[in-house]
Amino acid sequence: MTPPDKHILLMDGPDSKGLIYHVTGVLYRHGLNIIHNDEYVSPNGQFFMRTEFESAPDVTFDSAALLSELNTALPNAEGITFRLNPKRKKNIVVLVTKEHHCLGDLLIRYAFDELDADILAVVSNYNHLQPLVSKFGIPFHYVSHEGRSREEHEEAILRTLSIYEPEYLVLAKYMRVLTSDFVNRFPNRIVNIHHSFLPAFVGASPYRQAYERGVKIIGATAHFVNNDLDEGPIIAQNVKEVDHRHTASDMATEGRDVEKIVLSQALKLVFNDRVFIAGNRAIVL
Numbered sequence: 210m211t212p213p214d215k216h217i218l219l220m221d222g223p224d225s226k227g228l229i230y231h232v233t234g235v236l237y238r239h240g241l242n243i244i245h246n247d248e249y250v251s252p253n254g255q256f257f258m259r260t261e262f263e264s265a266p267d268v269t270f271d272s273a274a275l276l277s278e279l280n281t282a283l284p285n286a287e288g289i290t291f292r293l294n295p296k297r298k299k300n301i302v303v304l305v306t307k308e309h310h311c312l313g314d315l316l317i318r319y320a321f322d323e324l325d326a327d328i329l330a331v332v333s334n335y336n337h338l339q340p341l342v343s344k345f346g347i348p349f350h351y352v353s354h355e356g357r358s359r360e361e362h363e364e365a366i367l368r369t370l371s372i373y374e375p376e377y378l379v380l381a382k383y384m385r386v387l388t389s390d391f392v393n394r395f396p397n398r399i400v401n402i403h404h405s406f407l408p409a410f411v412g413a414s415p416y417r418q419a420y421e422r423g424v425k426i427i428g429a430t431a432h433f434v435n436n437d438l439d440e441g442p443i444i445a446q447n448v449k450e451v452d453h454r455h456t457a458s459d460m461a462t463e464g465r466d467v468e469k470i471v472l473s474q475a476l477k478l479v480f481n482d483r484v485f486i487a488g489n490r491a492i493v494l
Contacts, residue, residue, distance in 0.1 A: 213263040214270060215244070215296035217482045222289030224256035231282050232260065239275055240268040247494040256289075257485050259494040261296065292482075299326045299480045302375040304366075304383040305333045309341060311381035311402055314469035315476075316345045324473075325480040329373040332366060334385060354385065363391045379476065380434065382468075389436045397442075397486050399434035400479060402472040404464055405446060416464060420457035427451055427460055429468040431475030433491065442491035444484055445475035 220232065229248060236243060241262045248258040264270040272293055279291050305312050312331065318324040330348040331338070342349040350369045354362040362385075370378075380401040392399065404410075405428035410418040419427065428448035435441040449467055451460055478484050478493055485492040 213242075213265055215261065215263045216270075216272070217294045217296055218258075218260040218262065219292040219294070219482060219485065220256070220258045220260070220289065221485055221487075222256060223285070223287075224250045224254045225283075225285040228256055228283065228289075229258065231284070232258070232279065235275065235278050235282050236260070236262055238278075239270070240265060241270070241275075249492060249494060251487065251492070255487060257487075257492050257494060259483060294482050296481075298324075299376045300329055300373070301326045301377045301379055302329055302370060302373055303331045303379045303381050305331060305338055305381050306384040307335050307337045308382040308384075308465075309338055310465040311469045311472050312338060313341060314473060315379070315381060316342070316347070318473060319347075320345055325477055326377070329375055330369070332369055333383075334362070359386075359388055360390070363388060367391070367394070377479065379472075381472065386438060387434065392434055392436055395434075397433050400431060400444065400472075400475060401434050401439070401441070402429060402431045402468050402475075403439055404428070404468065405430045405448065414457075416461040417457045420455070420460055423453065424460075425450060425452065427464050427467065429464065429471040431471050433486070435489075440489070442484075442486055442489055444478055444491050444493065445471050447471050447474075 233243060241264055243260060243262045245261040250256050276291055276293060280286055283289060303312060303315060315324060319328050328347055330350060331342045332350045332352055334352060334354045336351040339349045339351065352365050352369060378395055378399045380399065404415055426448045428446060430443055431445045432443045433441040447467055447470065449463055451463060483494050
């Protein structure tokens, strides 16, 4: 028996009476079965809803007809947007520099079908991680930044990315600042991970700086990349307590563990279409 097709409907716009009733009614009339439904209304009256549904094998699902009826069935549809995505793995490319921990975690999750994505390739400005990537049979592209301006280097990366046309880019400790032109080519499609000391302890050796200040909490932040460095909409965060017994090396080790866990959590949310962007905030359903 053919399994039912699953889709995810994302809706956001001004809140008004009866939105859930009207949307679920349209899905019912199209013979669709709702599996999960989550909604949220912000303090300023913005409505967000994620609806996961499936179509029966004997039902011909017409996405265009569904979206058309949704846009006419709501009594106050002005300002409301709908996005309809099939529930499937996303195609991604991972960008790295030298650190292996986040990349290694993603490769293992991918190998055991836990990532909800297909890693099409790994791109790096160093070749240090090529042996690791080769163990998983994934293409590795070494695109050196040496002797190139930032713009020239990014153009070379874009030529590589054009081979794969990824839906998302994952910066798994990619230690190069991206230009606005590059970021604007992938709006809300670049996910980054960094330690959560920012804006404190900027620059090299953040864990050494944290140790010298005697911090009591270390953590990690995963966020979308925009033109404000490390200030894009936050998707996921976590922390871990430390104390005076932890050396700078201990903190770095603990920090790497938190980083890879937070990154995988954030990607699971993004790849399952659970994240809405509202200004510079991420609404996660």
